[in-house]
Amino acid sequence: MEEIEVPSYFICPISLQIMRDPVTVVTGITYDRENIERWIFSGKNNTCPATKQILSDTDLTPNHTLRRLIQAWCTLNASYGVERIPTPKPPVDKAQIVKLMNDANIPQLQMKSLRRLRSIVSESEANKRCMEAAGAIEFLASMIKNDSFMAIEQESDDGFEFTRASDEALSILYYLQISEMGLKNLMNKNYQFVDSLMQVLQRGNYQSRAYATLLLKSMFEVADPIQLISLRTELFVEIVHVLRDQISYQASKAALKLLIELCPWGRNRIKAVEAGAVSILIEVLLDTTERRACEMMLVVLDLLCGCADGRAELLRHGAGLAVVSKKILRVSLLASERGVRILSSISKFSATSSVLQEMLHVGVVSKLCLVLQVECGMKTKEKTTEILRMHSRTWKNSSCIPSHLISSYPS
Secondary structure: OOOOOOOHHHEOOOOOOEOOOEEEOOOOOEEEHHHHHHHHHHOOOOEOOOOOOEOOOOOOEEOHHHHHHHHHHHHHOHHHOOOOOOOOOOOOOHHHHHHHHHHOOOHHHHHHHHHHHHHHHHHOHHHHHHHHHOOHHHHHHHHHHHOOOOEEEEEEOOEEEEEEHHHHHHHHHHHOOOOHHHHHHHHOOOOHHHHHHHHHHHHOOHHHHHHHHHHHHHHHHOOOHHHHOOOOHHHHHHHHHHHHHOOOHHHHHHHHHHHHHHOOOOOHHHHHHHOOHHHHHHHHHHOOOOHHHHHHHHHHHHHHOOOHHHHHHHHHOOOHHHHHHHHOOOOOHHHHHHHHHHHHHHHHHOOOHHHHHHHHHOOHHHHHHHHOOOOOOHHHHHHHHHHHHHOHHHHOOOOOOOHHHHOOOOO
């Protein structure tokens, strides 16, 4: 095919590709809509990429003249294999969003309106911000709160199925990618929305539970500390159940991030332990080889072993010490560091005679000796040396330690 020279002013300065929907920002520079919206909204940038000037507002003005020129050029060069760029859809406005929300209050139009809202959300970053500005967050949150378990009969290829309007509303909230201010507003509704999401976790289907977990993670990331210390144990129970049920990798990762975010505050470690987090983490860790998942689980276990109840639960589980030891030197430097920190907590605060013997018999002490022989972080080696010296009278002359490792035992 003969190479066609594309006019430079048809090219988007960001993607360096022909613009499909040219729009002009306040600095007078024209970009492709999809690219500049991603730059402004997803990247959270407030400057013009070309001029580096601050964008005083984020209004995007369609450049109809340039679009027509591009379409005419595509048509003129169709014989060279150039496809005509279709006329883009006009961006959604607040009036359309408000009408769809009003229609969603009518039972006969509810699901159709919600599905249209979900379609709008998926089209562009600008649509997401437009929906948020139109009050969609509050509307969808109230639908989840007030209508969580009302099922609507819908016709499908297999006959009729029942779909909860709240499930659809929850999915829209997730895909909306709510701004930080919107998330904070949800948190400030006297915990009512947190309670609504906890109900979804208790009684929803797998997909809705996943969406609820992901939303909670986003909300707690921007919450004030006072809001994090007053959470109920029941919420931790449901987060742990998401881990136990292995709904999806994304949901499990969000649940782990939630525990990492929440456990340092107040009595949240105790609440997580009472919710059964330690035993579930050990069970899941036994079957997990994925690096990031292992790291996060060991981080959570390290946090939970910072309290006596957490250490007791780890020791109560037959595989607790063994699985922590197994992950050291097999996953990553971070996993090894956290694994050694967990063993340090056990050695300092829970080292009964039976625990020390178990650490010998399941290979914990041998693994610690091996840590001193290989390349790993200096802090990890220092903590390992501290553990071995702490209990050298019990461990140093044990026949459980292989001869090639005993030489590394610190004096």
